[in-house]
Amino acid sequence: MKKCYICGLETHTNKHHVYEGADKSTSDIYGFIVDLCFSCHRRVHDEQEQTLNKQLKKNVQRDFEDKLIESGLTQEEARTVWRQTTIRNYL
Ligand SMILES: [Zn+2]
Numbered sequence: 001m002k003k004c005y006i007c008g009l010e011t012h013t014n015k016h017h018v019y020e021g022a023d024k025s026t027s028d029i030y031g032f033i034v035d036l037c038f039s040c041h042r043r044v045h046d047e048q049e050q051t052l053n054k055q056l057k058k059n060v061q062r063d064f065e066d067k068l069i070e071s072g073l074t075q076e077e078a079r080t081v082w083r084q085t086t087i088r089n090y091l
Pocket residue numbers: 004005006007008009036037038039040041
């Protein structure tokens with residue numbers, strides 16, 4: 001049992017690549033993969049729910065930058081590291 005990254009429910013989860021398409025392999029490299037419950041996973045792939053998908057992309061970028069800031073980087077430096085992933089800026 002794992003925790004769903006979006007709703008926090010402890011249940012059976014599936015791995016979801018946060019950044020897909022051309023960024024899928026980058027998601028693999030950086031570990032931008034989250035555990036999602038069935039219903040949240042369906043929602044992020046649902047065309048009608050693009051706001052949820054965008055919110056997830058934002059949150060994962062923020063987590064990534066926050067960790068760098070905690071380790072001593074400035075916000076600007078953290079953003080520079082983000083740009084190096086080649087994934088577009090969602091914040
Ligand atoms: Zn969920």
